Amino acid sequence: xxxxxxxxxxxxxxxxxxxxxxxxxxxxxxxxxxxxxxxxxxxxxxxxxxxxxxxxxxxxxxxxxxxxxxxxxxxxxxxxxxxxxxxxxxxxxxxxxxxxxxxxxxxxxxxxxxxxxxxxxxxxxxxxxxxxxxxxxxxxxxxxxxxxxxxxxxxxxxxxxxxxxxxxxxxxxxxxxxxxxxxxxxxxxxxxxxxxxxxxxxxxxxxxxxxxxxxxxxxxxxxxxxxxxxxxxxxxxxxxx
Numbered sequence: 001x002x003x004x005x006x007x008x009x010x011x012x013x014x015x016x017x018x019x020x021x022x023x024x025x026x027x028x029x030x031x032x033x034x035x036x037x038x039x040x041x042x043x044x045x046x047x048x049x050x051x052x053x054x055x056x057x058x059x060x061x062x063x064x065x066x067x068x069x070x071x072x073x074x075x076x077x078x079x080x081x082x083x084x085x086x087x088x089x090x091x092x093x094x095x096x097x098x099x100x101x102x103x104x105x106x107x108x109x110x111x112x113x114x115x116x117x118x119x120x121x122x123x124x125x126x127x128x129x130x131x132x133x134x135x136x137x138x139x140x141x142x143x144x145x146x147x148x149x150x151x152x153x154x155x156x157x158x159x160x161x162x163x164x165x166x167x168x169x170x171x172x173x174x175x176x177x178x179x180x181x182x183x184x185x186x187x188x189x190x191x192x193x194x195x196x197x198x199x200x201x202x203x204x205x206x207x208x209x210x211x212x213x214x215x216x217x218x219x220x221x222x223x224x225x226x227x228x229x230x231x232x233x234x235x236x237x238x239x240x241x
Contacts, residue, residue, distance in 0.1 A: 006045035006046060006047050007045060007046065007047075008043070008044075008045055009024070009028065009033070009035065009040055009044045009045065009046045009052070010024040010025050010028065010042075011125065012046055012047075012048070012052075012061060013052065013059060013061070013124065014123075014124025014125050014127075014128060015123070015124060015125050016059070016060060016061045016102060016124070017068065017099070017101060017102020017103060017105070017122035017123060017124060018054070018059055018102060018103060018124065019103065019105055019124055020105055020124050020127045020128050020131065021124060021125075021128045022128065022131075023105075024124070025042060027054060028040045028041065028042055028044075029042065032054055032055055033052065033053065033054055034052070034053045035050050035051070035052050036050050036051050037051075040052075046061075048061040060101075068102075068121065068122045068123035068126070068235050069099055069100060069121065069122050069232060069235070070119065070120070070121050070123075070126075070232065070233045070234065070235040070237075070238065071096065071097075071104065071119070071120040071121070071230055071231070071232055071233070072117060072118075072119060072219055072230060072231055072232075072233050073092060073095075073096070073117075073118045073119070073120060073229075073230040074115070074116065074117070074118075074221060074225045074226065074227055074228065074229050074230065075092055075110050075114070075115055075116060075117075075118040075227075076115055076227035076228050077112070077113055077114070077115050077227075078090065078112060079091060079092050079094075079112065080092070080112050081106055081109040081110055081111075081118070089112065092106065092118060093106075095228055095230070096120065096230065097230075099122045100122075101122065102122040103122065104120040104121070104122065105120065105121055105122065105123075105124055105127040106118065106119070106120055106127075107119040107120065107121060107127050107130050107131060107216075108130070108131055108192045108216075109192075109194075110213060111194075111195055111198075113211070114211045114212070114213065115211070115212045115213070115227060116141070116142075116211075116212040116213030116214055116221055117213045117214065117215060117216045117219060117220070117221045118213075118216075119216055119219065119238075121235065123235060126235060126238060130217075130238060131192065133191065136190040136191075137190060137192075137216065137217045138171070138188055138189070138190050138215070138216075138217060139188070139189055139190070139191075139192065139213060139215065139216055140186060140187070140188045140213070140214050140215035140220075141186070141187050141188075141197050141211055141212065141213050141214060142176065142184065142185075142186055142211075142212045142214050143184070143185050143186075143187055143197060143201070143208055143210070143211050143212075144182050144183070144184050144208070144209050144210040144211075145182065145183055145185070145201055145206040145207065145208055145209065146181060146182060146206060146207045146209050147181065147182075147183065147205075147206050147207075148178060148181070148183050149183060149204070149206055153204050153205075153206075154173050156204055157169060157170050157173060157187075157200055157201075157204060158170055158171075158172075158173060161200060161203045161204070163196075163199055163200070163203065165193060168189075168191070168193065168196055168199075168200055169189070169200070170187045170188060170189050170200065171188045171189055171190060172186075172187065172188040173185055173186070173187050173188075174186040174187075182209065186214075197211060198211065217237075217238055218237055218238070219233060219237065219238070
């Protein structure tokens with residue numbers, strides 16, 4: 001193993017399924033990781049034969065890429081996208097099976113009031129790529145708003161609106177249905193900013209009363225999908241450049 005090339009520590013640990021590169025970088029900054037007994041630093045390189053510890057736990061570096069798993073979860077409303085919640089609310093990790101190796105890494109987040117497609121992988125490199133802004137993976141949502149937006153309003157949402165963290169817009173908006181004082185739309189965007197769909201509608205004066213992510217990249221929510229259910233998918237579906 002000593003003949004294997006050294007790689008950046010966060011890349012090596014992510015490829016072994018221990019977390020996204022961003023998470024691992026946070027561990028390094030916090031002084032939680034050592035390599036062969038030496039405190040790790042950002043930019044440090046390591047090999048699969050090195051002993052890497054997180055706190056007092058040895059991290060295995062031997063997970064082969066072919067063993068990585070991808071799980072598609074239908075998140076219900078009311079679950080938070082964290083491993084533990086200080087308020088004691090249920091989390092998306094509560095129902096998941098144990099992975100064969102490594103740990104589940106959630107790809108992005110959905111807020112507690114949003115349902116739908118949520119991906120988990122044991123491949124930290126894949127998770128990092130999908131969450132990076134440059135990936136521009138399409139996300140499609142089914143959204144119900146209070147009120148009946150007109151065409152000029154929809155054009156504003158397509159042209160672009162200045163939010164507090166920069167300009168944002170929907171790539172596509174399709175009318176789905178309307179009933180009484182509510183309207184349903186399918187909206188598509190290629191970013192994963194915090195509560196972006198809700199904030200865009202709020203910026204034009206409409207409150208989102210129901211929100212479900214129905215597609216992440218090529219992975220679509222089945223029409224008969226039960227909240228809280230999950231299934232495995234082929235990671236190669238999302239591994240294309």
